[in-house]
Amino acid sequence: MPQDAPPAVLTPQLCQRYSSLVWYFLDADLHKSALFYAERYFVLDQKNHDARHLYATALLQAGQPHSAHKLVNIPLDNRCTGCVDIIAKCCMKLGRHRQARGALDVCLQDPDYTPTQSMSARIARASPDDAIRHCQAGNTALKGNLHESAARSYIRALELNPMLWEAFEGLCAIGDIPPVETLFPVRPMPVLQKSSEIGPSKLSIPVATGAGFFTPDAGNGGNLFRGWKPELRKDVLTGPRDSIATTDSSFYGEPSFQGPVRASRSQPTTLAVQPPAVRPLSSADEAGPVTKKLRSTVRQRTAPPSTKAGDIQHQLKPSKSTGAIPETVPDDRTKSSKTTTASRSNTIGAGRPAAGGSSTRRSTRLQSGGSKLAKTVRDRRRVAAKTRSQSHDSGIEEEPGGSDQPVVAPPALFAQHTHSESSPPTSAAWTAEQEHATQEAYENDLADYHIYEVMRKFASASRAMALYDCRLCLDELETLPAQHKRSASVMAMLGKAHYELGQYPEAERAFEAARNLEPHRLWDMEVYSTLLWHLQRNVRLSFLAQELLSTDPKSPQAWIAVGNCFSLQKEKTQALTCFRRAAQLDPTCAYAYTLSGHESIDEDLSKAISFFQSALRADARHYNAWYGLGTCYMRMSRLRLADYHFKKASQIHPQNAVLLGCVGVVRERCGEYDKALELFNRAIEFSPENALVRYHRAKILIAMKKYTAAVQDLETLRDTSPDESNVLFQLAKAYRLLGDDVKFTQLLAEVRDVAPKSVAKIRKLVDTVKDADVGEEVMDEG
Template identity: 30%
Template structure:
């Protein structure tokens, strides 16, 4: 063979070294060796796949994409190419999808979820992994329907692919978590194994004696691959070379009970007991004269069709003298086994007859003629031995032609499927853990924060006190506006993992809401030290500048975060907030729209768009965007209240009241929702209901000047001058800046039809 032809064993050596380097994260070594393999085997598509994989792991995405573009029919190359398209973006997702679709016939239906161990691997991706990648490609390309279908296929094949589950949550569809994290047919097949010997150990309980109904025997025997599904006259032909073992066992005094070499040797009595035979104290009579029984070759292990004895006898090959000599002891052993229980009892036509009473003339007729069609012989001893001991090779013996009808006996149980308990336990443990985490994460994705907290807190302490779970708990408290508890959780995360940067943009915004400037600056400093290229670090720096009212520097930091991660919608939203603070509404709209493009379910961006349109007087557009945000996060009372505020400004007081009422139900302790509801009730003339809401609000926010001013106005309308003066005075003490306006309201207490002083409300709301 020409030395220029690549040799398989040399290629194998290269591949082994490459995988060793990849497994040990020696990327440079792996890449160097893969280039050598590609040079040695330039036409090998597997060599191209390995080289592209090394480039991808090394971060050379464009090189890997260029290398695999010309190999769309190889599953490994197509998979890497699609991953490169996902990373590069820019409309290349369609190319990645097309590459995977071209080789679908090779990967569709494949599964290797349980074939990866510490010592084994599957080089090429299976169907579940590819469906998950397709889901990501469709999602980033904006094809939500195809994305959902792909993610569903992935979790059906392998529910342990968490990325596919997260992908489903990102699409916002409703799903049943319990139907995802359950054992698939492949999982069940992996833990179930057929183990006939476990049942056969108790065969004596199922076959207490030889009183087996022939029909029942024929129905149960066929379930054993080494038995015959017929009730015809049957004798089993021994396998070649077995007679030597029989002769050796006979010479050792075993009575012709030849068994396989791996079978424990037993005495005749113990052997009979294992086969469920009750021996008689009285020695058996002389054996019957035997006719030549038909033999059937069992070597093929296939079911046989019923044939009468005459047809079978015609097929029996002639035996040599040596074979007949070798079979003689086995035949005598068979007679003894068969007749131990039936020595003096044969059931013939329902009556019991002694064996010695068999008519000699009838025996001669049996010898001369074939067995009648009604005569049915089953080699019971052999079948019992096979069922009990589970041996492939039956006893080599000829069946005696006995005219019997076997009586009631319990049918033999078929071989059972036994479950690998350890593997079953491992699967169920992981599925239960994934189910709990999936249930909590699903509740959080739907902003059912209280339910999510209950699920996460039900975990064991070791599982709950992990950064991933704690970050979700902190996020739940943050969404509930319980900033104090959220801060405690994020502080715990910082203690457990000081190097964690993921989700820290939420923590920095939380500190911004709490107005903790020092803690926010310290967090930003820590994150930059850990990873100065982390988007979360730049978000923290931006929030720190924003808290100091330095909007220009804050904007620069937020823009840097979006440069590092164009998919971080939250950074775009923070940009929009800064533009709104600077009253740059056009730029704010651009930033919010960029956030929606990065994540269509980022409700904060939809809220920002609604707020901009509200400030610019476009109430219809504002209402539409607020409703979109509320559809994504239906449990947020602020969003519902914003819808009511827009409706109130368009004089739709009834619609606004419905929104405020819903907001109060979602957050009973929300001062803003209850205050807006009270004012709307006053506008509708329902003063008594408004008074009830304001009294509740006074207990919730006793130091709010606006609440006391509104109470003063309401009591003035109800002509309760005493309470009106009381609350006006309280409002004056709480907000001295509105001194002149509040005094003016007090001086006009006698005017029953005094209209709302909008300037007072404007001043109080911004105080």
Template identity: 30%
Template sequence: MAPNPMTVSGLLRQTVHYHLDNASYENALFFAERFAAQDPKSSEAAYLVATSHIRLRDFRSAYDVSKPAGFRGVHLGCTWVFAQACLALERHKDGISALEKSKALWSQKSCVGRHSPTSRTASPDASALLCLLGKLYRGYDDKKKAIGCFEEALKLNPFMWDAFLILCDMGVTVRVPNIFKLSEQVLQGFDQETAPLSVDPKENSMSGILEVSKKPSTRHAAAEWGPDPFATSSSSTDAPTQDTDMLAEVASHNDFMSKIQAARLRLANSANTASSMGGSETPTGGVAGETAVSRPSQEPPHAPARKARPAQVVESGLEGPPRMNYRLGTRRTRDKEKDDATQAIVDVVYQELDSSGGAAEKQRPTVPAADRKRTVSGYPVSRSTNADDSGTRRSARLNTFKPSSKANAGASSIGAPAGRELKKARPQISRIVRPGSSGSNVGRVVSGNRKPVECSAVDQGDTSKSRENIHQSSVARTTEPGIIKVEEALRWILDLMKKLGSGYYHLSRFQCDDSLQALSSLPAAHQGTSWVLALMGRAHFEQAAYPEAEKFFRKIRVQAPSRLEDMEVYSTILWHLKRETDLAFLAHELIDTAWLSPQAWCALGNSWSLARDPEQALRCFKRATQLDPKFAYAFTLQGHEHVANEEYDKALTAYRQAIAADRRHYNAYYGIGKVQQRLGVYDKAFAHFQAASTINPNNAVLICCIGEVLEKQKQIVPALQAYTKAAELAPRAAQTRYMKARGLLAVGQIEAAHKELMILKDLAPDEGTVHFLLGTLYRTVNDKQAAVRHYTIALALDPKAGPKIKCAIESFEDDQPMEDSMIE
């Protein structure tokens, strides 16, 4: 006999998901192809095959497999994989078109917080899709739409970290505190364990007590993509949840049946809790402590079994269902809350009886149930102190509907009309609950609910309100601690992300001091992570504080020796510090660890450059760009090496390739400006320096370069303003103060120039140009003795500048004016 094709497909689907979750992507691809062969018209099979190719980084195969359904946007899974393949293959327009077509299938709610070790959402939510769409728009060079997609993704899900990083890398101005803040939507997303406790008590009284987390998005996805293999269906702990869900759906069609089942489940939950404490058996014959919820069926639910000799049961202490107290050898009394909670069902029973005409003119009992004693099964008894009370209690459930029973007689004698007999109501209840069934089970259903007869139908609205208030109060007591814990944890995580995001955002805008301040406020455990250490090292690197930056990167090498990200920056730091041995050792380690990483080849190129072998350095930099054509820093290092060899055309080409890879790579603009400055094209040099300064406005070297170009164009005052700003940004930079002092001397501000030179002499006491400029200043004020002394010191410190210094001394003795070229 041939097996059921649907069963075969379901098993293959589960096998594919199993291998995907266990990173056995080759196995997943094998079984996904079997699934596709079994059901060739299934879009889900194509999705699983394409997903396996994506995990194996076979983007072309994933593109081809997912294109039929993905490009048309008819299956969200295929579209998701197809767009990812388009992003990897740089076919951005196809991916954008596919995602735009599939917007009708998007889940508009965020699924963050709905994943656990045993459950997940089968389809990506709107935030993930928007983030992918933003990446495609960015690759398509549509900056405006890309920013809009990333913003919408962060609004739906503040944990979409890559969207935030891309916005920072694009230079977009963002308000970090407004992104990483707790919202009601995020809190509800993570509060899955207590979310069903907020169910409206009007819908179903049992749903707020027994339901575990219902995941609407997961159900929607399962309906769309097929059964989720990760949804637990046979777990004993989940059985009450599933039974309750199915019972709630059946009961929604019949209000009377819904209330009967609701009360039955609430009482069963209390009875099982008590029996588990006392060691008794469950109604279904199971071991005590198991959930006594029967499988849904067309028959009315059975009442919990009762023992002939009730045992003493300790209160369980659980909140939620009404509690029942038992005492050995005495009659049981119910709580007032339980009377209020169960009165509604009795009223419904009488309403159905009245509507059917069985006892329309009969008056209901009017004695309050709280003032009357009851039997073990919960029905009222007479006030007489009969010696056979124990026997009456034993058979109270079965004799309730018999007119000759003592219990019934007692009940009818207390305010009930003499002509009323509950036995007449039994056929009507049977027809209401289960048409066509025998009457023997009806008494069991009614007695199982144990509903006391209370006042009149006038009080039905009050008792319903009371039941809702009791339910809401129990829900509040149960959910409040869980919600508070979740909210506190979310606030802490979002505050942590706000500090991390502020540090990265300020660094992306080259506000290094603000970045270091934000990162320093992190907890010590997070400050010691390699990602944070790399950010702090880069912040010091951008400030040209190479010794401090080297300390952070040294910690990274000890903590995470296999980390490759930012190692090209570390190699440049060692190049500036002239640590030839350390740089060679770093390059050797990186090459041995990751032969095909561009960072390793950049480190090797810097090592050859420091060893003054430009040809080998250029080969290494070119190899890095071959491995990653989007690695802008490798192109920039290649351009610097060409400038050192005075190969300006090749240098310009390398810098332009770096800008094409990253338009915010200010180092490439700076390189082009330096080449144009050497070629004497000052207007183009000024434009590129200005562009680099726009990206990085806090770099003193760039502002000094702008001042130099302006000074070459005889614009002394604007140049002096640039030098002053650079000195404010880097007060301990000797080159910046030297340029400022020279500009002040050129405009005739002798006192300000002298003040700057005194500071500069303390910063660089062994620099010959500083003493030469001091000699020029003293020559201007006609202090011959001080001028000759500083000229002599300059000659001793820099013998190569001897001819220039001698000309300055001779012109000073002959009282000739000093030329500008001599000052330079």
């Protein structure tokens, strides 16, 4: 037995994700998808008013005002102004205008009311994205019976946005469903990174905003990093860069994560956090590795001291981009490189004056060197040129712009700058901010992962139900978290699975649970009414029909329930009228045509065939219509057509024991006993309690002279149906062929008591010789 999935904790990130999803689909008029995620959100915490309001809004826009009104019409102690506002909308939809006016007056008396997060002001999308358009194209193609085109559109929509639940439901309706692992691959669970695991190079790249795989982003087509490029800041670094998420925060609610800007496009980020390297070949290298400077700037930093200003001006030419050479304060050459670094950290770019008057000036320092250093100017310049040629060893590359490119000091130098508004936080502050951003990104990714996994589990169950693999569907539903198991949609799916398996008591309990959770539910109630018809629940079926009519008298489900109620009372004319009314209200309701055909099959076969064909035009995968056509052709003794339609029905529902039995009956009529027996064996494997299939297998076994096996099946049927005359007659025949005259006589007496009109067939059976072929002597012929 599968274990329940652990319950999810309703975090703010999870609420935000569900809210974004629901509004995303509501704006696109994809109400099925919006309802699916709104219900998933609501069942996690039914006391959460934000989830309640969102679910009620989705129900209201999906045309279910009664269910929406019931959801927000809670006791006054727990009711908020947001609930009253939705009550007013539901009353206006239902035509209860006086109640709507009273609810609006209550809202106006609360001027301090603040809407919940999902109901607050937001910016709706002006036009749907490509995924929405593909899904809408699939919906229209499906209604036009263009199944191949619809399947392509749905698959493309899921490729663009895997959270489009309506696209997956469309694939289920077509029946051509790829495996869930193909449509929704397994994703690893997010892992929270610790600060020790984040290297220095990871601190400068943009942090994921947690927008996830489904939250749309205006302008980027859902890809948060599509429009992001590392750019060079031409001004002074003023701190972290702006958020890379969409600016529409009121709609998507994405947090803004900040990350530091790289010092230069050509300088790796790791150089900004490493200590400066010591290179004594040039005075310009004493401050550590820096970004590549202009040629004129490098010469200023590598020129030796001189006693003549004219020599200095002759040797050092001004830069085109920085203007004249600034004057510098004299400084002793014997000072340490640390002092030189500190003095240069106050200079942002070449050509800009120092921030404070206490900093040393380079021109004075060059003049204080004395005339004895003038001889070494050329040697120093050669060393500087050699230094520039070897600059690639420190990871510094030449900018393609030449002297037109601005000079930006590395972050290592900014870290030593005095505290000012333009200087970014220290490395410790960056680490704390990065940890906070990483934690938020992890929580957002965890919310995405939870929604995606829940959706995958529902997809597996829905796919199994669409393929009529009902046992697999039940197993998949057992793996859902406990909160989702108690939802109305899950209970309805559970009831349909048990109904298709022929487990009517279990199906009845599941549908009753769904009705208790959502008393005004209309979806799937046509199946529930047919279930009550099979169980002969006359009173309960009548009550259900009245409730559905009071909820929505224009719904096809209500009129199907009324028709089943009349059919159970043997009023076929009234039942047929109700089924036709359901078909008029919804021409795509295949079940209404099918029930009309079953009501007409005993009176007019041609009319019944017309109804069944209309059902197939509405839904080509409606196996009940294929079964009805096979039954009609079987009664017309057109075995080939009957075999074709029964096989089509069995291909759609391969685990239905009744359909396999019908194919076996056709094989039996054609004299192919071996194939018929194989089909009956398969049918009994799927449904051991099916009495009709077991009865047909017993007849085949008698025809194949396997009397002992036939007696076992007939005795089983005798225990479950002791008053069935056909079972007693076949059992008496089997004992007669086995030579047990005592049991043969006893059973004939029981047959005479149960069915007095069978005296003629009993006399014929008694007069039959033991060795004669009596395999075709049956009481239910025709």
